[in-house]
Amino acid sequence: MSLELSGNFTESNWTTPVPGGGGGPGGRGGCPPVGIQLEGLILPPVLTIDVILGLLGNVVALWIFCFKLKSWNPNTLFLFNLVIADFFALLSLPLRIDALLRGHWVFGDGMCRINLFLMFSNRSASIALMTVVAIYRYFKVVHPHHRFNRMTKRQAAFVSLFVWILVISPRVPMLAYNHIKGSGDKTQCFFFTSYKEASRAIIILVAMHRILTVLEFIVPFGMLIFCSARISCFLRKRQIGKPDKVRKAMRVCAAIVAVFMVCFLPTTVTTIGIWVIRSFRPWDCTSFYTFTQLTIVSLGLNFLNSALDPIIYVFSSSMFRKALCSSLPRALRCMMDAGDGKEASSTESQSTTQQELKSIRDDRRSEAL
Structure with missing residues (x-):
């Protein structure tokens, strides 16, 4: 998620020099302050809905994983880790909602660092774990005799641990720097404000974040498209026989691709847009303001994945689905039966x-x- 606009979610003091020393809307100072409060109007209700739906779905999912499933397999373990990643985001969002409603940050520097770290890590972990689930399903269907399908729960735990280390390591430096800007009722928890104010270390950290935001979407999304295409081809070739298992796997990949498109694609596009403008068109304030507002809107969609992930649990695990059905009221259970x-x-x-x-x-x- 592109939180270089976090806090007020605006880069309110952008001071990139204008080539030629003038001629742009901001003269020598670059673009003037963004001066919008769109995030204060849109994000609180959107993020509140994300938290409510996400908590409802993931609390039920956690209850089923912990108390209703009699046995676990590697796929179940991957989905359980996805639940944990969603809880990280859901725990961090109330602080961000409070800051938006108050207009300033009141929780101090330490909570600011942890808050930003959790919000970044959620996006990376969710993308990585959903990709692992899709790949696991791909091998189960297309290459049923591959040794990957003989993975034990212990090996799946090591894969999950590796994924967590892979996605968290690039975000750890974020905990080493102070992201608080201003004081009193103007205190903000920013990841990044402007090149003029930021140290070289922060500039490098932001550049690394932008690269990760793009790569961690493009590479997994390419893998998901490949898995979906291969499973689709396999489905067409196996029209006669037992297509149920293949059809379910196709639904899993389709659900994950849909979550990627709705939740993660907008933030990736806006991140690239702001990057291009800052690098090649620093005088184009109109485009910068447009992408800033689009980024604000996309932030709400970014956390919607925590509310949509329970749908993936239902599609991708027959054990989870059966446990959920057995826990439903009799009327709903009869309808599903x-x-x-x-x-x-x-x-x-x-x-x-x-x-x-x-x-x-x-x-x-x-x-x-």
Whole structure:
């Protein structure tokens, strides 16, 4: 998530020099202060909805993982880690909502560092773990005899640990720097404000963040598209047989791709847009303001993934789905059982039709003989 606009979510003192010493809207000082309060109007209600929906879905998911699942497999372990990543974000958002409603940060430097660290880490961890889930499903369907499918729970735990180390390590330096700007009722928890105010270390940290924001979306998204395409091809080739498992895997990949597109693509695009403007068009204040406002809107979508991830749990784990169904009220359970019955009936009908066709072909062969 591009939180270089966090705090007020605006780079209110952008002082990049204008090439030629003038001619732009801001003269020698570059663009004047953004001067918008859009984030104070849009983000509090959007982030509040994200927190409410995310907590409801993930508390239920955590309860099912901890108390309803009798046995775990590697896929379940990956999904459990995704729940933990979502809780990191959900714990950090109330502080950000409070700062937006007050208009300033009141929780001090230490909580500011932790808050920004958790918000950044959530995006990276969610993307990485969803990619692992999709890859695991891909091997299960397309390469069922691959040794990857014989992964033990212990090995899955090591994979999860590796993912956490991979996504957290680049964010650890964020904890080493003070991100508090201003004082009193003007105190803000910024990740970055302006090149004029920032130290060289912060500038390097922001540059690394921008690169990670783009790469951690593009590379996993490419892998997801590959997995989805391969599973789709496999599905078309296996029209006759047992397509249920393949169809479920396709739904998993489709759900993850949808979450990527809705939650993570907007922040990636706006990050690239601001990067390009700051690098090649520092005098184009109109474009800068436009991308700033788009970034503000995209921040709300970025945390929507915590509310949408429970859908992935339902699609990607039959054990989770069965445990959830067994925990539902009887009326809802009957409705879901009816749906499952229709699907099973459809599958049984396909199987019966295939057997009848085979019987007809056998009869014709016997008549020919």
